[in-house]
Amino acid sequence: MTSLLEVRDATKRFGGIVANEGVSLSVREGEIVGLIGPNGSGKTTLFNSIVGHHALDAGSIRFGGREITELRVPQIARLGLLRTFQQTRVFRGMTGIENMLASAPPEGTGLAVMFGRSQPREAARADDLLQFVGLYEKRHLRAGELSFGQQKLLEFAMALMRSPRMLLLDEPTAGINPTLINNLVDRLQRANAELGITLLVIEHNMPVIMRLARRLYCLAHGKILAEGAPEQVQRDPRVLEAYLGAA
Ligand SMILES: Nc1ncnc2c1ncn2[C@@H]1O[C@H](COP(=O)(O)OP(=O)(O)OP(=O)(O)O)[C@@H](O)[C@H]1O
Ligand SMILES: [Mg+2]
Known part of the structure; x- marks a missing residue:
């Protein structure tokens, strides 16, 4: 099956900081995919690159079979790829x-x-x-x-x-109470199932991402550390170590 979103070898630097390095990730149409990783691991930076908020230093991004690496936010939004913000x-x-x-x-x-x-x-x-x-x-x-x-x-x-055809959600449940979290998770699932919107979701709340996503990527120090079924990624020793190391 072809991917709706395909990120290949994305690298993004801020001065001396390498926020993303050789990141590759793909999401098929209709999927809900999670993106986890400790604070500062480069999750938001990846979203910013995908939606055209800033240019990559290396790598490429395709959406709907089209090269979007050089496009800016409004053009990418017009193709149906939108994001929400960590701070609303x-x-x-x-x-x-x-x-x-x-x-x-x-x-x-x-x-x-x-x-x-x-x-x-x-x-x-x-x-x-x-x-x-x-x-x-x-x-x-x-x-x-x-x-x-x-x-x-x-x-x-x-x-x-x-x-949108695809939404990138940056910590949708952070800072909200449990009742609203359930409400939001339910709406995200319905947006996916009923409106057919593909979702890539950054989350720190593990129970939430386990409920939502069928597949997870974990970033650490700007690189993809693990990818696969949520239960598998969550138990991956490298992932546990990345979180412990960051704590
Ligand atoms: N505009 C910027 N200018 C300089 N450095 C930046 C910029 N944006 C991000 N960084 C740096 O890039 C690294 C990754 O940050 P990013 O915000 O992508 O992490 P994150 O995984 O989203 O973290 P969190 O879970 O805390 O939201 C950090 O070291 C951060 O300080
Ligand atoms: Mg972030």
Whole structure:
């Protein structure tokens, strides 16, 4: 089966720091794949490279059979590859519904909605997705008034607003309470099963990633240390050592 996302020998340096070195990873359409690794092992850097936030020093990235190594964020987003942030990025002063409409794809009205030009179709879609993540009742609250977990759900819904083919989620459950974690995990599974969205998920919460992912990659010191079934990777002595060494 061909890969939807294919990273080959990706290397990224920041001055003297080698954040990613020779990283190769692939995700097939419809998969949920986990990316684990101790703090500072290069997980977020890899996401930043994949979505075109910064250029690789070496290596290549393909998405949907297309070379995207040299493309930038907006072009890659237009191909249907989006990410969410470790620190959420919602517009705190705007309501839930306004955040959703501002996330509508550029082909639609996008930010024009701020000036009262939103289309009924987009508004209905925003409502549906807010229902989907369980925030419909809170749609008129400003995002800044939502809990951190609810802001993460909103950010997820905002990404769905753009109908991605694949989503990269950077620690979606970090800093949120157990009830919302269950809620979010359930929505991620449904987004995958019902909307067909392929997911690559960075997680430190092991029970969560064991529930979500069928396959895991573990990064340590910028390199892929292990890859395979979650139970297998979790028990890998090299992985355990990497975590203990970092603690
Ligand atoms: N923009 C940057 N400029 C300089 N150094 C950076 C930059 N981004 C990341 N780094 C460095 O690259 C290394 C990997 O960082 P990265 O954020 O990718 O790790 P991570 O695995 O996401 O860690 P965490 O689990 O804490 O989020 C770290 O040493 C970090 O300090
Ligand atoms: Mg990170």
